[in-house]
Amino acid sequence: MRTNRLVSKLVVICLAIWGISCTSADKSEKQEGAEPPVSVTQAATPAEENPTSPTTAVTTTPAILSTQNGPDGAIVDLTKAAVNGSILSVEVQYRHGTGGKGISSKYDIEQVSVVDEANAKKYSVLKDQAGKYMASPIWTDKGQEFINVNIPSFKKDEKTAVWFKFPAPPADTKTISVTIPEVGSFNGIPISR
Secondary structure: OHHHHHHHHHHHHHHHHHHHHHHHHHHHHHOOOOOOOOOOOOOOOOOOOOOOOOOOOOOOOOOOOEEEEOHHHEEEEEEEEEEEOOEEEEEEEEEEOOOOOOEEEEEEHHHOEEEEOOOOEEEEOOEOOOOOEOEEOEEEEOOEEEEEEEEOOOOOOOEEEEEEEEEOOOOOOOEEEEEEOOOEEEEEEEOEO
């Protein structure tokens, strides 16, 4: 009996709170000059400009720096070449160009390289303290590491991200070339620092 009363009171309290929040929302929508609520498709105001307004997380597609044709009808977009400290991060996205059959590509990480165009120096993918390549997605076969790109679906423009870490070229280097097996070379890629 006591439990029933407690549940009844909780239901009444919840309904009262819900009613107040609905009434407040209705009043704020009817006020003159009131701003409409931010929707997912609108850009949110940065917190620095208006510290009292909440920010909305908006998912964005990375900017494409260069595009090449890849294996099995894939399109490969280079989306990042950025130096942070002593590491150069390079990211690419494989995507279905036409849909249809799946995309599958495995290649030796040792064949991936960056060329510092200003100093004519070639860099290989970095390894961590355990001797593992700093790249993803990795597939290991008999102790050898490969990049494994697999898009099994048939949807056009479905994407898979791949990233690599290299030693950072000197500060005077403004552009690089990135070579990836089965894709070719992305030339004249600007580095962000």
